Structures are given as C-alpha cells and as structure tokens.
Amino acid sequence: MRPGPGALRIAWYVAGPMKSYGIASVEEGRSILAKLGTPPRLLRHTVLVGEAADLLVDTLTKLGLPLDAHFVRLGVVFHDAGKIEHPEELARPGRDHEPSGQALLLAAGVDAALARCCISHARWADMEVSLEELVVALADTLWKGKRNETLERRVVEGVATRLGRPLWDVFVPLDTLFEDIAAGGAGRLARSLEA
Numbered sequence: 001m002r003p004g005p006g007a008l009r010i011a012w013y014v015a016g017p018m019k020s021y022g023i024a025s026v027e028e029g030r031s032i033l034a035k036l037g038t039p040p041r042l043l044r045h046t047v048l049v050g051e052a053a054d055l056l057v058d059t060l061t062k063l064g065l066p067l068d069a070h071f072v073r074l075g076v077v078f079h080d081a082g083k084i085e086h087p088e089e090l091a092r093p094g095r096d097h098e099p100s101g102q103a104l105l106l107a108a109g110v111d112a113a114l115a116r117c118c119i120s121h122a123r124w125a126d127m128e129v130s131l132e133e134l135v136v137a138l139a140d141t142l143w144k145g146k147r148n149e150t151l152e153r154r155v156v157e158g159v160a161t162r163l164g165r166p167l168w169d170v171f172v173p174l175d176t177l178f179e180d181i182a183a184g185g186a187g188r189l190a191r192s193l194e195a
Helices: 005-009 026-035 040-062 069-078 097-107 117-126 131-142 149-163 167-183 185-192
Strands: none
Touching (some): 026 040, 040 167, 040 185, 069 117, 069 131, 117 131, 131 149, 149 167
16 A cells, blocks of 8 residues: 555644543533433444444554544544434435534534534545544444545554554554454444434
C-alpha cells in the first residue's frame, strides 16, 4: 500500500495531555444526549460503535501511538446527534443529521471539535481531519461489519506517519484488527435492533 493523495489532508498535531472537553466520561456524554431527547436506538448505537472504537483505541495505544482516546470515545458518542432532529435517518441513509447534529451540540455547549464529528464522521474524504476524527469514522464503519479501503488506508497512513514508522510495519496488525472488528458486525447489528 502506497500513501494515497488523501494522506496529505490529515491535520497533524503533537498529541499532548488528554483534554477533557468539559465532559469527564462517555457516560456523561450519553447523559447529554439523553437530555437532548435521544431515542433509545440512537443511544444503543453509540454503545455498539463504542465497542469498535474501544478495540481500535486499545490496539493503537499498544502500538505506542500518541492518540487522544478521550476525543475518539466522545466523538463516537456525539457523531450521530443530529438524528435526534432527523429520526428518519436512523432507518435510512441521509445527510441532514450531520449539520443539524453539529448545531445541536454547539447550542448545548459541547466543545466545537467534538461537535465537528457530526460532520467529519461522514465527510472525512472531503475535508481536513485529524487522525482521531478518522478513527471515529472508522469505528462507525467497522461496527456493522463494513470495510472501507480508502478510509482504512488513511488511518494506516496516519498511524505510520505519527509513529514515524514504515507503512508496512503497521499495516498488517491494523488490517488484522479491522477484519476482526468487522467480523463481529453481524452480532452488533442484531443487538442494534433489540428492544
């Protein structure tokens, strides 16, 4: 795999101490969503995508990657917040929830970087995004058993660059991880429909 044209569109920074974003935990983030009127199915979605995100974060951390894991986990919680205002998009594809979610979260006082995940989780190919935002988007893809080669390539390239390691050093363990997460997609999809 060679670096593609999207590799230069990742926003880089030196990861420092974990930022709190004014939200102490995933549970507090879900509480914010609940106060905004989130339907139970959407809250369940955050849990299931969160399972995929936790697997990604755990492996990336074991590789020694400086990563804002708190941002990734909270980004997963908030990425589909706009479906509160567009519940029809829980059952069918749509993009109206993306800008609506960002506006809803900003109005609720959520940090702008986290609110931006409402847009970036779906439009990562068309905008400059951080590696953390790409991980949110990837978790939202893999949780249901779907693979996206372009998105995965961007994550692998971002990880290799941030670690200062050759691409192939990280490709095999990450590709294996992506496949393992996707393999559990059918079970997570079944749980997403439980009452």
